[in-house]
Amino acid sequence: MASAPNPGPSATTAVLASVAALGIWRLLAVAAPHLAALALMYETETDFGSRLSFALAWGILNFFWITLLRRPALSGALSLTLVVVLVLLSRLKHDVVQMTVNFIDLMMIDRDTVAFLFTIFPNLRWSVILAGLVTLPLMYALWWLDPFRIRRLPALACKLACLAALVGYSLYHPDEAWRGYYDDGYLSKFFRSGVSAVSDFAQYGFMESAASTNERLNMPLVDACHPAGRRPNIIMIHDESSFDIRAAQGIKVPQGYGSHFKSWDGKQRTFLAESNGGPSWFTEYNVLAGLSSSRSFGRFAYFVTRIATGRVERGLPLALRRCGYDTLSLYPAYGGFMGARSFQMTTGVERFLDSKDLGAKDVEPDSFFYDKALRLMGERTPNKPLFTFIYLGANHFPWETRFRPDLLPNWRAPGNVASIDEYLRRQAMSAEQYRAFVAGLKKTFPGEPFLIVRYGDHQPEFAPNILEPGLDEGAIGKKLDAYDPRLYATYYAIDAVNFEPVKSEAVMDTIDGSYLPLVIQEAAGIPLDPSFAVQKDIMLRCKGIFYGCKDGAEARRLNRLLINAGMIRGL
Numbered sequence: 001m002a003s004a005p006n007p008g009p010s011a012t013t014a015v016l017a018s019v020a021a022l023g024i025w026r027l028l029a030v031a032a033p034h035l036a037a038l039a040l041m042y043e044t045e046t047d048f049g050s051r052l053s054f055a056l057a058w059g060i061l062n063f064f065w066i067t068l069l070r071r072p073a074l075s076g077a078l079s080l081t082l083v084v085v086l087v088l089l090s091r092l093k094h095d096v097v098q099m100t101v102n103f104i105d106l107m108m109i110d111r112d113t114v115a116f117l118f119t120i121f122p123n124l125r126w127s128v129i130l131a132g133l134v135t136l137p138l139m140y141a142l143w144w145l146d147p148f149r150i151r152r153l154p155a156l157a158c159k160l161a162c163l164a165a166l167v168g169y170s171l172y173h174p175d176e177a178w179r180g181y182y183d184d185g186y187l188s189k190f191f192r193s194g195v196s197a198v199s200d201f202a203q204y205g206f207m208e209s210a211a212s213t214n215e216r217l218n219m220p221l222v223d224a225c226h227p228a229g230r231r232p233n234i235i236m237i238h239d240e241s242s243f244d245i246r247a248a249q250g251i252k253v254p255q256g257y258g259s260h261f262k263s264w265d266g267k268q269r270t271f272l273a274e275s276n277g278g279p280s281w282f283t284e285y286n287v288l289a290g291l292s293s294s295r296s297f298g299r300f301a302y303f304v305t306r307i308a309t310g311r312v313e314r315g316l317p318l319a320l321r322r323c324g325y326d327t328l329s330l331y332p333a334y335g336g337f338m339g340a341r342s343f344q345m346t347t348g349v350e351r352f353l354d355s356k357d358l359g360a361k362d363v364e365p366d367s368f369f370y371d372k373a374l375r376l377m378g379e380r381t382p383n384k385p386l387f388t389f390i391y392l393g394a395n396h397f398p399w400e401t402r403f404r405p406d407l408l409p410n411w412r413a414p415g416n417v418a419s420i421d422e423y424l425r426r427q428a429m430s431a432e433q434y435r436a437f438v439a440g441l442k443k444t445f446p447g448e449p450f451l452i453v454r455y456g457d458h459q460p461e462f463a464p465n466i467l468e469p470g471l472d473e474g475a476i477g478k479k480l481d482a483y484d485p486r487l488y489a490t491y492y493a494i495d496a497v498n499f500e501p502v503k504s505e506a507v508m509d510t511i512d513g514s515y516l517p518l519v520i521q522e523a524a525g526i527p528l529d530p531s532f533a534v535q536k537d538i539m540l541r542c543k544g545i546f547y548g549c550k551d552g553a554e555a556r557r558l559n560r561l562l563i564n565a566g567m568i569r570g571l
Contacts, residue, residue, distance in 0.1 A: 030148065033076030037083065044087065045185055049173055053188035056166040058083070060191070063159035070149050083187055090186040100186055102193035102299075170195035182473060197299050206300045206307050207571040208552065209559035217530045217565040225323035227525050231385040232449035232499045233377070234320065234524055236287065236516075237434075238391040240280065242427060242456035243490040244268070245420070248466040252414035253424060260431040261491040264501060270510040271492040274301075274547075276480055277461035281305045281338045286513035287455065288347040288389075289315040290535065291562075292555045295483070295547040306339035307571070309346050314531060314567040316517035317348030320387045323526050326350060326380060330358060330369050332393035349389065365394045365404055366430050370437035374444055395426045397461055408432070423460060441497050449499035451524050455516060456490025463487070483548065492516060494523055506536055512546035514555075515539050531562060 037058055045051045061082060065075030090100040175192040179185065244261050245251050261268045274294040275282035285293040285304045289312050294301035317327040328351045335341030335354035344352050355364075358372050369390050380386045394403060399419040405411075408429045413421040434454070441450055459467075464476045464487050471479070479487055492511070494501055501507075504522035511519060518532050518539060528536060535558060542549030549555075562568045 030073040030076065033073075033080040036080055037076075040083065040087070041187075045188055049169070050185045050188040053166060053169065053192055056162045056169070057187050057191040059162035060159055060166065063155045063162065066150050066155040067152050067159060070152060070155075072148050072150060086190060087186045090190075091183065094183045100183065100189055102190055102197070166191060167195050171199075179474070179477070182477070193299070200299050204298075205571055206297060207559060207568075208296050208298065208556050209563055209568075209571075210553070210556040211560075213557060213560050213564070215557075215561055217534065217561050217567075225527050225529075227323060227527055229525055230449055231323065231325070231526070232451040232496070232524055233385050234325070234387045234520060235373070235450060235452045236316075236387070236389050236520065237452065237454040238280070238284070238287075238389070239430065239454050239456050240392050240395040241397070241423075241458060241460040242395055242430065243459045243463065245424065245427075245463075245466075247486070247489065248463070249469075251420065251466065252416055254412070254414055254428060257424070257427075260427070260434070261493060263494040264496050265494075267509070269492050269494075269508070271455045271490045271516070272485055272510065272512045272545075273456070273458045273488050273490055274483075274513060275458045276464065276487055277458060280457045281340065283455075283457040283513055284340070284391075285343070287516045288317065288344060288349075290514055290517040290532065291559070292512075292514050292547040295552065296555055296559060303338070305343040309339050309342040311346075311570045312562075312568050313346060314562055315347030316520060317344075317350075317387060317389075319348075319517070319521060319529055319532060320385075320526065321348050321350070322529065323385075325385045325387045327387045327389075328376060328380075329353065329389040329391070330373055330376075331355065331391050332360065332364065332369065344389075363393055363396065363403070365407055365433065366392050367407075367433040367436065370433060370440065374437070374440050378444065392430070395423070395430060395460075399423045399426070399460070399462075404429075419462065420466070423462075438495065438497065447498055450497040451499055451501060451520070452495040452497070453492065453516070453520050453523070454495070455492040455513070459487065459490060492519075494519075506539060508539075508544040511539075511544040512548070514546045515544065531558075531565070531567065534558060534561060 041051055041054045041058075045054045058079065061079035062072070062075050065078050066072060069075055086101060094100050170192045174196060175189060179189060244258060246253060246258065258268070263269060273283050274286060274292065279294075279302065282293040282301065282304060285291070285308060289308065291312070291314070293304045297304050297307065300307060317325075321327055327349050329344050329349045331340055331344075331352065331354045333340070333355055335352060335356075341352050341354060353372075353376075358369070360368065369392060373388055373390050377386060377388065399422040402422060403426060408425060411425050411428065414424060415421070416424070438452070441448075464471075464480070467486055468476055468479065476487075494507065501523040502525040504519075506515070506519050506522040508515075508519075515535070518528070518535055520526075521528060521532065522536075538546070538549065538554045538558065542554060547555040559568065563571070
């Protein structure tokens with residue numbers, strides 16, 4: 001009788017044999033990045049929409065690398081590396097400015113940004129080199145271990161399918177801007193913000209402006225400024241993170257608190273900033289260019305000073321130079337930060353001195369910059385007025401550590417939480433050093449006229465929580481996106497030495513930050529150029545509100561006038 005035929009190995013046996021042939025380590029090299037990404041998704045993404053976006057973004061990254069390399073293990077490792085770097089950068093950015101990384105951060109990377117990072121982190125260059133030396137051999141090992149090869153055309157099709165699905169979902173369910181204030185959803189928010197950024201740029205470019213207008217501005221002439229009376233030296237002081245904390249309930253303040261916010265006439269006035277908690281450069285743009293930053297530039301506002309460089313040639317320093325002023329700026333950080341040096345020079349600052357130029361060591365007290373300003377003012381051209389922009393930084397966060405306790409040895413904490421008491425101590429220190437600066441002006445320049453204008457650039461990062469104690473992070477984010485004035489109100493004050501500020505209807509009790517250059521010129525008795533004359537009409541019609549007037553129509557109209565006049569280009 002014939003023997004039964006050999007059935008051969010079973011399907012299960014064949015699979016196991018294939019696995020054994022490939023080797024467990026090679027399979028793990030393929031699977032590990034995807035398992036790690038899955039864990040990261042559940043750790044950082046909070047709902048179905050964000051997890052779906054994460055999965056689609058992960059697919060885009062993986063299939064992008066597979067299209068180039070054909071190796072799934074190496075592609076997964078490269079994708080995971082990019083995602084981890086994004087998470088780390090997002091957490092760092094959130095710690096600094098309370099927002100996570102979005103797609104526009106990637107759009108704005110340039111040589112200045114890289115140079116600035118290497119300047120403030122001198123060891124970063126070696127860290128990058130060391131990371132490269134470690135990573136490259138690992139990537140080569142993955143290249144060698146990877147047993148699979150995937151055809152490029154199917155990989156490209158899968159990448160495009162993931163991209164189409166992500167774009168469709170992002171357009172159908174747009175990610176609200178206020179979610180950027182949450183410290184989560186890093187990858188999903190990054191990719192979804194890319195859809196929004198591209199859409200916004202296609203609609204109106206970097207900056208909003210009216211489609212057209214029949215009006216025209218005449219270009220201001222250099223010799224067209226004829227002020228009545230003596231021109232005062234003008235000093236504008238950027239008072240970091242300062243506002244009247246009495247706007248919050250239950251905060252204990254030291255005796256005499258509040259006098260620092262009053263002007264020469266005893267009035268306390270309100271300055272409505274366009275930032276809260278961190279981006280001082282928003283207000284820097286407001287008070288130098290005299291235009292809306294975060295609202296006119298929308299999703300691109302975070303990079304407003306870098307975008308405006310070489311493009312927005314209109315502002316307070318240029319207007320004052322037209323009237324014979326020299327212009328000087330003292331800056332407390334490296335000039336490459338957010339393109340500060342190039343932006344300020346675009347708006348008319350002739351001499352820009354950053355922390356390195358001034359010899360600053362880390363964070364310096366206000367008195368450091370006041371003393372430098374007094375010395376530099378003494379070097380100015382005789383009989384020629386000077387505009388000086390003093391940018392302070394001592395009241396910058398964090399407030400959990402005591403800054404220069406030696407400068408206010410008799411300070412007694414009012415009894416709030418430690419960070420608020422430290423904030424109040426720094427405000428008291430600022431007020432004391434400002435009084436000393438004014439005394440120094442009187443002593444050093446007897447008889448010289450000075451107009452001094454101070455403003456709080458934004459509220460401190462903890463302010464929304466004490467102003468709206470019952471709201472969570474997301475609800476506060478919605479109020480910030482809606483520009484609730486309660487969360488943007490600081491102060492502006494006008495002082496004078498040997499000079500009587502000119503009375504003007506433009507010196508209102510409450511102004512948007514974009515009007516401050518106009519207020520300064522009016523208080524100094526400087527004739528307005530055509531662009532500021534038009535803006536004054538807007539100010540009076542809108543009672544001190546700029547972008548918020550007519551839902552932004554007035555700001556867009558002024559932007560169009562400036563574009564047509566050649567003062568704004570390429571936006």
